Amino acid sequence: xxxxxxxxxxxxxxxxKGATVLEAASGIGIDIPTLCYMKLExxxxxxxPGGCRVCVVEVKGRRNLAPACCTEASEGMxxxxxxxxxxxxxxxxxELILSDHPADCLICAKSGNCDLQDMANHLGIRKIHYQxxxxxxxxDTSPAIIREINKCIMCRxxxxxxxxxxxxxxxxxxxxxxxxxxxxxFEMNLDHSVCTYCGQCVAVCPTGALTEVDETGxxxxxxxxxxxxxxxxxxxxxxxxxxxxxxxxxGTLVTGKMVAALRRxxxxxxxxxxxxxxxxILEEGTELLNRLSAFMAGDQQVKLPILTSCCPAWxxxxxxxxxxxxxxxxxxxSPQQMFGSIAKTYFADKIKVKRENxxxxxxxxxxxKKYESSRPExxxxxxxxxxxALTTRExxxxxxxxxxxxxxxxxxxxxxPMGESTGAGVIFxxxxxxxxxxxxxxxxxxxxxxxxxxxxxxxxxxxxxxxxTIDFNGTxxxxxxxxxxxxxxxxxxxxxxxxSEFHAIEIMSCPGGCIGxxxxxxxxxxxxxxxxxxxxxxxxxxxxxxRKSHENPYITKLYEEFLGAPLSEKSHHLLHxxxxxxx
Amino acid sequence: xxxxxxxxxxxADQNGRNRxxxxxxxxxxxxQEKYLSEYSMIEIARELDLPxxxxxxxxxxxxxxxxxxxxxxIIRVCKxxxxxxxxxxxxxxxxxxxxKIDVGETTPDGVFSLLQTNCLGFCHKAPAMLVxxxxxxxxxxxxxxxxxxxxxxxxxxGGSHDN
Numbered sequence: 252x253x254x255x256x257x258x259x260x261x262x263x264x265x266x267x268k269g270a271t272v273l274e275a276a277s278g279i280g281i282d283i284p285t286l287c288y289m290k291l292e293x294x295x296x297x298x299x300p301g302g303c304r305v306c307v308v309e310v311k312g313r314r315n316l317a318p319a320c321c322t323e324a325s326e327g328m329x330x331x332x333x334x335x336x337x338x339x340x341x342x343x344x345x346e347l348i349l350s351d352h353p354a355d356c357l358i359c360a361k362s363g364n365c366d367l368q369d370m371a372n373h374l375g376i377r378k379i380h381y382q383x384x385x386x387x388x389x390x391d392t393s394p395a396i397i398r399e400i401n402k403c404i405m406c407r408x409x410x411x412x413x414x415x416x417x418x419x420x421x422x423x424x425x426x427x428x429x430x431x432x433x434x435x436x437f438e439m440n441l442d443h444s445v446c447t448y449c450g451q452c453v454a455v456c457p458t459g460a461l462t463e464v465d466e467t468g469x470x471x472x473x474x475x476x477x478x479x480x481x482x483x484x485x486x487x488x489x490x491x492x493x494x495x496x497x498x499x500x501x502g503t504l505v506t507g508k509m510v511a512a513l514r515r516x517x518x519x520x521x522x523x524x525x526x527x528x529x530x531x532i533l534e535e536g537t538e539l540l541n542r543l544s545a546f547m548a549g550d551q552q553v554k555l556p557i558l559t560s561c562c563p564a565w566x567x568x569x570x571x572x573x574x575x576x577x578x579x580x581x582x583x584x585s586p587q588q589m590f591g592s593i594a595k596t597y598f599a600d601k602i603k604v605k606r607e608n609x610x611x612x613x614x615x616x617x618x619x620k621k622y623e624s625s626r627p628e629x630x631x632x633x634x635x636x637x638x639x640a641l642t643t644r645e646x647x648x649x650x651x652x653x654x655x656x657x658x659x660x661x662x663x664x665x666x667x668p669m670g671e672s673t674g675a676g677v678i679f680x681x682x683x684x685x686x687x688x689x690x691x692x693x694x695x696x697x698x699x700x701x702x703x704x705x706x707x708x709x710x711x712x713x714x715x716x717x718x719x720t721i722d723f724n725g726t727x728x729x730x731x732x733x734x735x736x737x738x739x740x741x742x743x744x745x746x747x748x749x750x751s752e753f754h755a756i757e758i759m760s761c762p763g764g765c766i767g768x769x770x771x772x773x774x775x776x777x778x779x780x781x782x783x784x785x786x787x788x789x790x791x792x793x794x795x796x797x798r799k800s801h802e803n804p805y806i807t808k809l810y811e812e813f814l815g816a817p818l819s820e821k822s823h824h825l826l827h828x829x830x831x832x833x834x
Numbered sequence: 835x836x837x838x839x840x841x842x843x844x845x846a847d848q849n850g851r852n853r854x855x856x857x858x859x860x861x862x863x864x865x866q867e868k869y870l871s872e873y874s875m876i877e878i879a880r881e882l883d884l885p886x887x888x889x890x891x892x893x894x895x896x897x898x899x900x901x902x903x904x905x906x907x908i909i910r911v912c913k914x915x916x917x918x919x920x921x922x923x924x925x926x927x928x929x930x931x932x933x934k935i936d937v938g939e940t941t942p943d944g945v946f947s948l949l950q951t952n953c954l955g956f957c958h959k960a961p962a963m964l965v966x967x968x969x970x971x972x973x974x975x976x977x978x979x980x981x982x983x984x985x986x987x988x989x990x991x992g993g994s995h996d997n
Contacts, residue, residue, distance in 0.1 A: 420885020425894045436879075436886035437872055444887075 257328035266324050271299075272308060273319040276332060283308060283332050284341065286348075286370055287406035288320040289455060291778045293713055294735075294762050298411035298455075303404065304344045305370060308332045316340055342374050350381040352458075353401050359459040364773050366457035367404060388432055393441040395448040395464055395621040400432045403460040409433060409452035416762065417736040419568070421446045433460075445571040445833075449564035449736065449760040450618030450769015455776070463618050463770060466639045467649050473610045473638070474517045480602065481610045482520040483513050484590045484669070487528065487680030488616040488765035489643045491787035495772040495780070496647035497657045502783025504791055507662020512650050513614075514663060522669040524613065525676030527590035528688070530809070531561060532675060532800035534826050535583040536693045537817035539755055543697070543728075554579050556731070556746065556753040559685050561585045563623035564760035566830065568736050573743050574832035582827040586679065587613050587620055588629050590669065591636030592825045597813045598669060606634055613640045616680070616768035619760070628828060642770025671805040674705075674791070674798030681785045682734035682764035683710040683717065686757035690721055690730070691799045698724040705798050711789070713763065713782065716741065718753070731756040734764050838874045841866055846881045856882060856892055860899050868908060868947075869900040897951065905940040905947040907985055910964040913950040916957035921974075925961050926950075928975035932982055945989055946982070 253268040259276050266275040276283050287303040290296065299320045307316035311329035316337060331337060349371060356362050388400035405424065410433060413422040421444045425434050435444040453461045473481050494503040513521045538557065545553040558580040560566060566585075569576060584592070591611050599609045613620065617640075623629070624637035641649070650657055665671065675691050678684030687710045694702050709719040710730065715738040720727045731753040733739040739758045745751040761767045766784040767774070774780040797803060814821050835843075845862040849855040856878070863874050870893050879886040893899045900908070911917075911926055926948075930936060933946050940947040956962035959971030963978070970981055 414885065414888075420887055423885065423887035423891035425887070425891045427895050427897070434887070436875070436890040438890075 255324050255326050257324050257326070257330065259330045260332055264324075270324050271320060272310075272317070272322045272324050272328070272330060273306060275324045276308075276319065276330075281332055283319045284370060284373060285320055286345075286366060286404070286457060287408065289406075289408050289411070289776045291762065291776060293778055294416075294715065296411065296416055296762065298406070298408045300407045303348065303406060305341055307337060307340050307344070309334050309337050338374075342376060345370055345374055345376055346379050347381055348404050349376065349379050350383055351386055352404065353385070355402070355459070359402070360462040360465065361402075361456075361459035365459060366775070384429070386429060386432075391440045392464065393446070393448070393622075394625045395618040396441055396446070396450065396453060397462050397464055398441060399460055399462070400434070401460075402458045403433055404458055405431065405433065406457055407433070408455040408457065409461060412451040412455055415737070417447070417449060417451060417760065418740050419445060419447060419449075419736060422452065447564035447567040447571075447736065447760060448619040448622040448769075451761060452769075453618060454761075454767070454769045454771070454773065463642055463645070464621055465645060466621070466641055467645050467652070470612055470639050470641060470649065471652075473612070479608055479610050480519050480604045481517070481612060482522060482594060482598075483518040483612045483614060484522045484524040484527070484587070484594075485509060485513070485614040486524045486587070486616055486620075486765060487677045487684075487788060487791075488768060488771065488784070489614050489646070490791070491680060491766055491784040492616065492771045493643055493647060494657075496644065497650075499658065500783075501780040502787045504787045505657075506791065507664070508657060508660040509646075510665055511660040511663040512653075512655050512657055515655050515660075516649055516653050518612070520666045520669075521663075522590070522594075523665045523672050523676070524586045524590055524615075525672030525679070526669045526803070526805065527586035527593070528561075528676035528679040528685075529673055529800035529803045529806050530589050530593070530826065531583055531586050531679075532688050532692050533806060533810075533817045534589075534822060535559065535581045536689045536696065536800075538581050538583065539689065540693055540697055541818070543754060547726075556729075556751060556756045557581055558755075559689075559757045560828075561679065561685055562619070562758060562760050562765075563617070564619035565736065565739060565758045567619070567622070567833070568739070568760065569743065570831055570833040572740070572834070573747070574834045576743060576746060577830040577832065579746065580830065582829065584629075584826055584828045585620075585623065586676075587615065587623065587637055587640065588828070589826050591624070591629065593809070593813075594669065595631070595634075595636055596825060597809065606631065610638045611636065613637050614643065614646045615640050616643050616765045616771045617761075618642065618769040620770075643768075643772060644770060647772070668805045668808065671803060672795075673800055673803045674793070674795035675800040676803075677791045677795065678788055680765045681711075681788045682759050683712065683732050683757065684764065684788065685759075686710055686730055686732060686755060688800060689755070689757075690728075692801045694721070694723055695799065695801065697726075700724060702799070713778075713785070715762070728755065729753045733757070734759045735762045736760050836873075838863070838867065838871070839877050842874060842877045842881055846878075851882050853882070853884065856884065856889065857896075860889075860893055860896075864899055868904040868906065869902060871901075871903070875901070903940065905944050906989070907945060907965050908947045908949060909982075910949045910951040910954075912952070912954045912956070912960070912962045914953040914957075916953075917961040920960035922961045924975050925963065925973045925978050928978050929982065932979055945986070 286305040289298040301318045301321040306319040308319045309331040391398040490506040494505040560580045620640040624640045675688035717732040763781040767781045845859045849858045875889045879889045961973045962971045
């Protein structure tokens, strides 16, 4: 590999050819401020349009300042990253950006988490010397995402996520000059576009231009209504990230504190989505085994591979882009919706509360879950199975409003019966987890034997596309895993072309799976955080005494008392769904 | 097959179906149709397998790619400094008065659209204007009325076949 020698702030650096000045500087611990630039290591996600010019540096011998993020290091370069000229230019650039930015910080949803605010603070900007026109654009509200384009700084990170990572292509810069905005085609609203509400644009937006729909107010109203019984379910990925909102290090598991906090907030029952994840495994796993056995018996009609259906953004994705494959994914509803439907039937009967008086709140790492809960097929006479889906960030906000000292809370346990879960339910929160949970159960049902091991390392990891073959006692089962919809698209194209060799495929829309969901605490481009959250999820699994879904005693009881068996008529009615052609 | 879809298909056959074929195809459609309708932008996106947002983004970036319905003859009056100093406003007033439309509008019969444009490179013969691809220079209000009259005459004689 060819190496390049240069000096940055009088320090000699050696980098590989092709590295940028920014990379060279960070290699020796010199921090060049950036705004539009974003890079998620290990995931091949990079955004460097060189548009904001905050990262400019002085290169000796060059007339103009150069943007460090997209200037290649060359032999003998002498770079100053913080000369007076550079700092002045940087301040001017940020002042110019601020001159066309609403000074809404006091009431902005992103306040405290805003990269632009941090930058202005970092550079000590106390006055904006440029006063000019402000761009005005209508606000666009969808079931999950709010676009406030007046706050957009055209960093194009959302476009990178939407077009390159997720390959949805909803967002593009349109118009020219001062009128330029990032918008769906024909400047239509998001809810008319093919947006999947995966929320990755929100996760990377440096300002308040893209935020989630805030439903905390509605939840507080429900909690303070004495006629309502309010129950809550928490998704597996939430417990691995919620602590970050309270200053704890990434990857701290806060399951017990989270339960305690929810109880303090006034929820009547604190349950776990993991319970419904176990239920999903029984339904989806049985479906997989049925299809597999039919396939092996020579049935040509049977559709393989079977695809997971827990991720609502993924569901919307194939409904838009691959409607001809809509028979292939499992018909099982997502854990959130299974929980809602069981809560408003089985559990409501049990505690003798009418459906209308039972409010189901879910805490999700996800924005698409807001959209999913609003889908008409998941409601009965206009009463939704899940009333409100809050994000991890919204829960943190509620806890702060409730004046709860989160860090000093004592651990508490979930309520029975829908709070009991296995390790298999927990790992739903990370890429590879759903299929590993399914394998644990399917193997034992298929072979009738006990699994020799529980940890399937070959299914874990952070690679965007992974495959593994699991030996089902002599029958090899080929498994594919994709996270990020761009990777999912590749697997779907193989299926379309008839070259797919897989029996089962797990797909999660967000990079890293739910731990990297659009509703999680902002990671600000640090992929280490995602890895730490993933490790936390696996350690929670390790610590569970029961780690196979079909061994969850409350699930067994639910089938005995209420559902009958997996894929029974009642399960079909309550736990399965159908998909629509939205092309 | 819809004639626009057929046109787009032919243009894609000629120019290829890569991302960089987008611009010549957009230009080809504008040449024929005078503007890019939502329908044609979606067709182009489908033909090239690009997101519709990207096609729309490109179309809205370039000033000679119109995406609102345009008349048969698009008049573009140069608005930059030299033409302004040499009486562009009188030319605009004469056109507005004659056609009874403002800048950005199209006559109800769909014959003329009036727009302004940035520098055409004819500063030495200012004021300048374009009617479709034809350049007219050293404009005066009298001259512009004559020119538009000749287009109107052509329109009446030639019917809708003439371009």
